[in-house]
Amino acid sequence: MYVAVKGGEKAIKNAHDWLAQIRRGNTKISEIKISQLSEQLTLSVDRIISEGSLFDRELAALALKQSRGDLIEAIFLIRAFRTTLPRLATSKPINTTKMICKRRISATFKDIPGGQNLGPTFDYTHRLLDGLKGPKNLVIDTETDRAEDLDMPKILDLLNKEGLIEDQIDTLEEPIDITRSSIQYPTTRAARLQALSRADEGFLLGLAYSTQRGYGGTHAFIGELRIGLVAVNVEIPELEITITVAEIEVTECETINQFTGSKKELAKFTRGYGLVMGQCERKAISMALVDRALRWKELGESYQNVPTQNEEFVISHCDNIQSTGFVEHIKLPHYVDFQSELELVRKIRSQQMKD
Amino acid sequence: MKSEFLKKRKKWLSILSQSDYGQLSSLYSDLKFADKYEWIKKPEHASVMVRGRIGGIGSQFNFGEITITKCVLLLNECMGYGYVQGRSFDKAKIAALCDAHLQSFHYNLVMENIIQKLEKKKNVEIDLIKNQMASTRVDFFALDTQRTKNQKADK
Numbered sequence: 438m439y440v441a442v443k444g445g446e447k448a449i450k451n452a453h454d455w456l457a458q459i460r461r462g463n464t465k466i467s468e469i470k471i472s473q474l475s476e477q478l479t480l481s482v483d484r485i486i487s488e489g490s491l492f493d494r495e496l497a498a499l500a501l502k503q504s505r506g507d508l509i510e511a512i513f514l515i516r517a518f519r520t521t522l523p524r525l526a527t528s529k530p531i532n533t534t535k536m537i538c539k540r541r542i543s544a545t546f547k548d549i550p551g552g553q554n555l556g557p558t559f560d561y562t563h564r565l566l567d568g569l570k571g572p573k574n575l576v577i578d579t580e581t582d583r584a585e586d587l588d589m590p591k592i593l594d595l596l597n598k599e600g601l602i603e604d605q606i607d608t609l610e611e612p613i614d615i616t617r618s619s620i621q622y623p624t625t626r627a628a629r630l631q632a633l634s635r636a637d638e639g640f641l642l643g644l645a646y647s648t649q650r651g652y653g654g655t656h657a658f659i660g661e662l663r664i665g666l667v668a669v670n671v672e673i674p675e676l677e678i679t680i681t682v683a684e685i686e687v688t689e690c691e692t693i694n695q696f697t698g699s700k701k702e703l704a705k706f707t708r709g710y711g712l713v714m715g716q717c718e719r720k721a722i723s724m725a726l727v728d729r730a731l732r733w734k735e736l737g738e739s740y741q742n743v744p745t746q747n748e749e750f751v752i753s754h755c756d757n758i759q760s761t762g763f764v765e766h767i768k769l770p771h772y773v774d775f776q777s778e779l780e781l782v783r784k785i786r787s788q789q790m791k792d
Numbered sequence: 793m794k795s796e797f798l799k800k801r802k803k804w805l806s807i808l809s810q811s812d813y814g815q816l817s818s819l820y821s822d823l824k825f826a827d828k829y830e831w832i833k834k835p836e837h838a839s840v841m842v843r844g845r846i847g848g849i850g851s852q853f854n855f856g857e858i859t860i861t862k863c864v865l866l867l868n869e870c871m872g873y874g875y876v877q878g879r880s881f882d883k884a885k886i887a888a889l890c891d892a893h894l895q896s897f898h899y900n901l902v903m904e905n906i907i908q909k910l911e912k913k914k915n916v917e918i919d920l921i922k923n924q925m926a927s928t929r930v931d932f933f934a935l936d937t938q939r940t941k942n943q944k945a946d947k
Contacts, residue, residue, distance in 0.1 A: 487856075490856040490857060491839070491856065491857050491858070491859065492842075492856065492857070492858040492859070493858065493859040493878060493879065495878070495879070496859070496879070519839060519857060522837055522838055522839040522857075522859065523836070523838050523839070524838065524839050524840070524841060524857075525838035525839065525840055525860060525862060526840050526841075527840070527841045527843060527854075528840050528841065528842045528843050529843065530843040530844055530845045530852050531842060531843065531844055531845075531855070533844075533845075533848045534848065534849075537918055537921060537922070538925060539921055539924075539925055540925070540928075541925075552926075552929045552930075553929065553930050553931075554925045554926065554928050554929050554930075555928040555929075555930060556925055556928055557928075558928075576927065591848060591849075593847070593848075594849075605845075605846055605847035605848075605849050605850030605851075606850060606851070607845070607849070607850050607851050607852075608850075608851045609851070610851055610852075611852075612843075612851070612852050612853045612854055613854075614841065614854045615854070616841075616854075626846060626851075626853075627846065627851060627852065627853035627854070628853075630844070630846060630853045630855075631853050631854045631855065634844075634855060634856060635856060665921075666921075668806075669840065669842050669858060671840055671875075673805075673873070673875065675873075676798075676801070676805075676873060677798060678798050678801060678802045678805075679802065680802055680805040680806045680809065680875060681806035681809060681810065682806075682809045682840060682858075682860050682875050682876075682877060683809065683810065683840070683858050683860065683877035683878075684810050684877070685842070685858060689848065691847065691848065708847050710846055710847050710848070712844050712848075712855060714855070714856045
């Protein structure tokens with residue numbers, strides 16, 4: 438049991454003032470601007486957006502600065518802020534097929550309609566510290582780099598047409614919102630995807646890696662990975678129209694996984710799905726792997742007693758704000774708590790010594 | 793007639809919502825309107841829960857939220873609605889003023905000097921993304937392995 442304590446106002450104020458000083462650092466060095474963070478530390482900002490589960494680049498950059506670059510602290514600030522916003526509406530589902538892609542690749546098919554487009558990627562760089570070479574002009578050859586035929590169908594739809602991969606049926610079921618009602622187990626795939634999309638990247642990455650190393654094993658290929666802009670459409674009842682209220686950047690990963698079939702069904706491929714706000718490729722891939730592993734029951738696979746088959750384990754521990762809240766709270770005063778433990782141990786010892 | 797108006801309004805509201813605040817406010821001030829409006833609903837920040845679909849095509853799930861700013865005002869007997877992305881009261885106000893003007897005899901003025909210019913800038917940005925992406929298009933070649941070499945030799 439936790440018993441509240443009082444006092445320490447002056448010490449707390451001084452601690453926070455010192456924190457503000459340290460956050461500013463050496464005043465001979467110019468102060469960093471929010472716009473510099475949102476423009477130049479884009480992937481940190483994107484991670485705050487994704488795990489804070491609120492798409493607002495300016496706010497995420499402000500949180501990054503206020504938290505001295507501690508991403509979980511920044512995500513905490515965003516989560517706290519989002520609770521102050523009245524919810525105006527729920528959007529129509531975003532259409533990722535109509536994404537204005539910046540990157541779009543498939544690891545399963547070499548020749549795809551719309552082509553393999555690398556986008557601004559770290560892939561194929563040498564990972565050498567090179568002193569931050571400045572931006573270079575892109576060499577765009579308008580003859581061969583035709584932008585007009587960038588119609589990009591979903592790769593998995595192509596497999597779907599042949600019946601080689603499971604279809605994804607719209608059951609028209611109203612999904613639960615885990616920010617409004619607590620998750621009951623067993624839960625739905627919709628609830629899991631919402632939880633995974635705002636989950637801690639590191640936690641998902643570790644779990645995804647575990648499935649590849651043999652704790653479970655769903656053998657995933659990246660059918661398609663795309664990053665780009667999608668429109669957010671909202672119905673405005675008083676105007677009787679649906680308008681685009683925003684455009685957001687998202688990362689989507691669709692995996693293709695083996696499925697040997699059963700007595701009822703022919704062998705076909707199955708799907709894992711990752712969708713993350715911002716440019717968070719590592720997380721989108723991890724999410725798709727974990728999503729697929731969690732579907733073992735639905736697909737009639739055997740239970741292998743591995744973490745990624747246990748939805749309660751994964752979903753209850755994937756949120757870094759919940760995790761850090763509970764793990765870190767034990768540093769706060771527990772004097773009364775501990776006092777009772779201390780008395781108990783003393784009592785047992787004295788009893789044992791008498792015996 | 794009504795549906796034609798709604799179609800146009802849908803388009804201009806969608807362009808205003810995603811516009812760059814700096815560009816919108818400078819284009820608006822260039823028109824030098826002396827606006828006398830009254831607030832029906834002052835600007836307020838809000839969130840919208842964005843939905844996704846499982847596998848991109850299946851059932852819906854709640855994906856995450858975005859910030860928006862909303863307001864309603866009355867200008868020359870026209871109700872102007874401002875729905876914009878992000879948290880700018882002023883941007884929402886200007887969007888609502890544009891929406892009201894677009895329902896009045898200022899339609900052509902605002903359409904040509906604001907909406908079309910915003911749309912043009914947006915299209916330029918999209919074209920730039922598309923061109924840049926196309927410039928990173930690759931052709932991967934699968935190299936011969938000993939196995940494929942043997943297969944070719946057998947033929």
